[in-house]
């Protein structure tokens with residue numbers, strides 16, 4: 001049996017960064033990945049990168065061929081090719097980063113625990129062959145997988161997709177149905193509407209983005225409507241049936257019990273993701289999981305088994321690329337640094353949803369700040385008031401900030417405007433460095449830029 005200083009299960013975001021850092025410190029590292037199509041993990045293969053590439057392509061398609069489905073279809077195929085090219089480039093780069101390092105060995109296969117320091121690797125599901133590896137430290141970085149709700153007909157339909165499969169389909173849907181209006185549902189809706197598909201989202205909840213600022217979520221809902229994206233809230237999907245040329249979703253509006261039938265030619269399941277623990281045999285290592293199947297870790301990311309750590313989506317909770325990266329920093333800090341980093345010291349964490357315009361948020365919403373009894377003042381700025389939004393011909397949206405009137409510190413900020421995923425990082429920087437809101441009011445920004453809008457937004461405080 002081969003022995004390593006570190007075994008990393010899953011070639012995901014945090015794991016690949018950790019592998020290189022450990023190897024550069026002369027650790028012998030084994031990385032185990034179950035699928036060569038997933039070298040480099042979710043983000044570059046089926047997550048952030050392909051989706052944002054396609055959203056960018058769709059914005060371009062929308063501008064030039066707004067109502068011409070045939071021409072849009074052609075652009076969709078070309079966009080898929082460009083997306084595939086980028087994904088292949090990044091995947092190859094990711095593999096090179098590991099395989100060029102003499103201290104790293106990349107193994108193809110599915111890993112499972114035999115005991116806390118030994119894993120079994122099955123290279124191919126078709127064969128009974130396997131080998132074992134022993135590690136002084138083991139890092140679980142197996143990511144997450146789509147949740148498939150228990151809906152009649154879902155398993156047998158030919159028209160059902162997940163975010164991982166829809167972007168391999170060559171046919172641009174005429175009418176895309178989406179179940180779920182979280183980040184994935186909204187981003188795919190934006191993408192396909194941009195390419196000219198009609199999009200209808202069926203969301204079980206009573207409001208869009210329940211954790212977002214209510215006012216901003218309402219702006220977004222109105223904006224999506226103008227883009228041919230219909231959102232049906234309170235929707236309880238009971239069954240799905242294939243027809244000669246598509247799929248019918250039968251659902252009930254839970255607010256009044258009215259039954260509906262909706263026809264489309266493709267249906268995306270976007271009802272959340274769950275930690276990928278299925279094959280790991282965690283009991284053999286006495287690694288505990290929570291009720292949602294997330295691996296339980298302490299604030300240093302150690303699991304309940306000695307010398308076994310977990311990073312990224314497999315812990316459950318918030319699932320973002322940058323949290324997996326930060327998890328790797330925390331682990332490195334505990335292995336080689338001053339041991340001061342913790343998952344508790346990184347809040348507030350911003351997020352962004354890449355609709356058109358996109359929405360980004362950090363900190364508290366207005367409702368949350370009120371509930372906590374803070375003395376607050378609120379400022380709002382329509383995106384159309386920012387000259388850069390006009391030069392970009394994207395004036396849709398609203399910016400909103402909440403400041404504590406006693407401390408003059410920013411409590412929360414929601415930006416629904418072009419470039420919001422970039423702007424929110426400026427706000428995050430001010431919040432995390434403990435500066436007052438006046439830092440943004442008086443800062444010199446380039447012109448014309450969306451950042452200038454922050455001068456205006458924070459003028460009120």
Ligand SMILES: Cc1cc2nc3c(=O)[nH]c(=O)nc-3n(C[C@H](O)[C@H](O)[C@H](O)COP(=O)(O)OP(=O)(O)OC[C@H]3O[C@@H](n4cnc5c(N)ncnc54)[C@H](O)[C@@H]3O)c2cc1C
Nearest residue numbers: 010012013034038041042047111142143312313319320321
């Ligand atoms: C469509 C989509 C869009 C997204 N967009 C964004 C975005 O814009 N911004 C953002 O921050 N986040 C985004 N995310 C979330 C982000 O992609 C994830 O949070 C991040 O990639 C998780 O990385 P990870 O380190 O947990 O592992 P992953 O990158 O998921 O890697 C896990 C790897 O482990 C492998 N594996 C699993 N089980 C085993 C096993 N038993 N043995 C061996 N290998 C195994 C898997 O094949 C996979 O390659 C998006 C996600 C999706 C699905």
Ligand SMILES: NC(=O)c1ccc[n+]([C@@H]2O[C@H](COP(=O)([O-])OP(=O)(O)OC[C@H]3O[C@@H](n4cnc5c(N)ncnc54)[C@H](O)[C@@H]3O)[C@@H](O)[C@H]2O)c1
Nearest residue numbers: 149180181182183184185203204270271272273319352353
């Ligand atoms: N831009 C980004 O950072 C980005 C982009 C995509 C995904 N992600 C991450 O990926 C993860 C998964 O995203 P997601 O959008 O699938 O999950 P999500 O949990 O964010 O949203 C799922 C939505 O589906 C709804 N839903 C669940 N079951 C339903 C049902 N049976 N019928 C109708 N609606 C139902 C929920 O109410 C919720 O609104 C999230 O953690 C997300 O943060 C991030």
